[in-house]
Amino acid sequence: MASIKKCLFPAAGYGTRFLPATKAMPKEMLPILTKPLIQYGVEEAVEAGIDTMAIITGRGKRAIEDHFDISYELEHQIKGSSKEHLLDDIRNLIEQCTFTYTRQKEMKGLGDAILKGKVLIGNEPFAVILADDLCHNPKGTGVLSQMIKIYEKYRCSVVAVQEVDGEEISKYGVVSGRNIDDTLIMVDDMVEKPAYEEAPSNLAIIGRYILTPDIFQKIEETEEGKGGEIQITDALRSQAKDGMVIAYKFEGKRFDCGNVDGFVEATNYFYQKRKEEDLLED
Numbered sequence: 001m002a003s004i005k006k007c008l009f010p011a012a013g014y015g016t017r018f019l020p021a022t023k024a025m026p027k028e029m030l031p032i033l034t035k036p037l038i039q040y041g042v043e044e045a046v047e048a049g050i051d052t053m054a055i056i057t058g059r060g061k062r063a064i065e066d067h068f069d070i071s072y073e074l075e076h077q078i079k080g081s082s083k084e085h086l087l088d089d090i091r092n093l094i095e096q097c098t099f100t101y102t103r104q105k106e107m108k109g110l111g112d113a114i115l116k117g118k119v120l121i122g123n124e125p126f127a128v129i130l131a132d133d134l135c136h137n138p139k140g141t142g143v144l145s146q147m148i149k150i151y152e153k154y155r156c157s158v159v160a161v162q163e164v165d166g167e168e169i170s171k172y173g174v175v176s177g178r179n180i181d182d183t184l185i186m187v188d189d190m191v192e193k194p195a196y197e198e199a200p201s202n203l204a205i206i207g208r209y210i211l212t213p214d215i216f217q218k219i220e221e222t223e224e225g226k227g228g229e230i231q232i233t234d235a236l237r238s239q240a241k242d243g244m245v246i247a248y249k250f251e252g253k254r255f256d257c258g259n260v261d262g263f264v265e266a267t268n269y270f271y272q273k274r275k276e277e278d279l280l281e282d
């Protein structure tokens with residue numbers, strides 16, 4: 001039986017960097033080619049053996065709920081037409097998975113959003129995907145699959161990290177620790193958005209986590225930081241101090257689709273990939 005059965009998708013942020021597109025629509029519904037960001041995330045979770053998706057929404061929740069539901073009228077309209085296959089992937093996801101939802105009423109940060117998921121997750125380890133971080137591994141399994149393998153060995157929280165050079169590092173949660181091997185670090189400290197000069201390393205946490213359920217208690221004990229936000233980095237830091245947290249340098253590409261540059265880069269990458277696949281089919 002799979003060790004991780006549920007994946008949490010915090011999707012309640014305002015997405016201000018994508019205004020006005022995100023005025024009435026969550027940023028997780030922005031498409032890369034023809035697929036919304038959150039569907040890429042759900043596909044990555046399914047590939048990792050997960051079948052329950054727990055989505056934290058805020059405003060504009062209907063678009064996400066409707067996307068992961070059957071649209072009888074639309075299905076009826078395109079049945080038997082050349083476009084019917086365009087719904088195959090999403091229909092398969094709807095059949096395979098259970099989708100649950102809860103709302104984050106105030107945008108009090110990622111830590112708070114994850115805590116809101118406690119009712120959907122219960123007392124078991126779970127995955128977290130920030131769908132605006134789009135990951136793809138052209139050489140093998142997805143990032144979440146890779147992380148679950150590590151969780152199964154160490155049985156502690158695991159965060160995905162990427163080397164980020166220069167001042168950019170101050171936009172991320174940053175870890176420091178002791179190398180276990182080329183890809184794994186035993187975390188001894190972590191800090192959210194440090195000044196460039198104070199960053200403890202160049203290892204930035206990206207939007208993939210495996211969390212053990214004691215994280216909920218840690219978040220409850222975490223004090224609000226800047227702007228009244230509760231940071232998941234602070235709760236993880238406490239887990240690392242009291243127990244163990246592992247940072248993992250994943251294999252694959254990651255696009256920060258929360259900003260326009262990353263979004264366009266991802267669009268170009270997946271467009272190129274699709275063209276190459278089409279050529280192979282011809």
Ligand code: UTP
Pocket residue numbers: 010011012013014015016017018027056104106107108109110112113130131132258
């Ligand atoms: P971001 O830091 O990208 O914030 O959140 P944002 O509000 O989505 O976007 P900008 O900065 O205004 O453009 C990282 C992830 O955490 C979720 C977001 O939905 C996103 O997936 N999040 C953040 C919440 O669910 N709740 C929050 O209170 C904050």
